[in-house]
Amino acid sequence: xxxxxxxxxxGECRISLPLPNGLLRIKARVVHCKLTGFATxxxxxxxxxxxxxxxxxxxxxxxxxxxxxxxxxKTEAAHSGPIKIKVNVDALGNGDELGKHxxx
Numbered sequence: 001x002x003x004x005x006x007x008x009x010x011g012e013c014r015i016s017l018p019l020p021n022g023l024l025r026i027k028a029r030v031v032h033c034k035l036t037g038f039a040t041x042x043x044x045x046x047x048x049x050x051x052x053x054x055x056x057x058x059x060x061x062x063x064x065x066x067x068x069x070x071x072x073x074k075t076e077a078a079h080s081g082p083i084k085i086k087v088n089v090d091a092l093g094n095g096d097e098l099g100k101h102x103x104x
Contacts, residue, residue: 003049007033015053019069026062028053 007013007030017024033051040046055066 001051001053002036003033003051004039004046006035006049007051009033012056013053015055017066019065021065024062024065026058027056029056 009030009032011030013028013030015026015028017026031052031054033049036048036050038045039048058066
């Protein structure tokens with residue numbers, strides 16, 4: 001994911017992912033996040049972060065729905081180009097605090 005703010009690795013959050021039949025809210029763990037540059041070359045430009053997430057508690061039916069909407073192979077996807085997702089960062093905690101904060 002490309003983001004305007006950093007996510008805490010090992011933290012958990014909820015991702016809102018657009019699918020053809022509606023919006024899917026799913027629990028995810030932040031695997032990595034790093035600063036990659038600026039959105040523009042102008043002074044004071046917005047920082048850009050790249051993060052990788054791992055979906056949690058995904059059953060086979062849900063995994064199939066996600067794969068069909070966002071295939072990794074060269075097939076016709078339900079979406080093309082960037083997608084807009086929402087990340088609830090209010091509930092992020094590090095791996096040691098998951099029991100206390102969890103995902104929201």
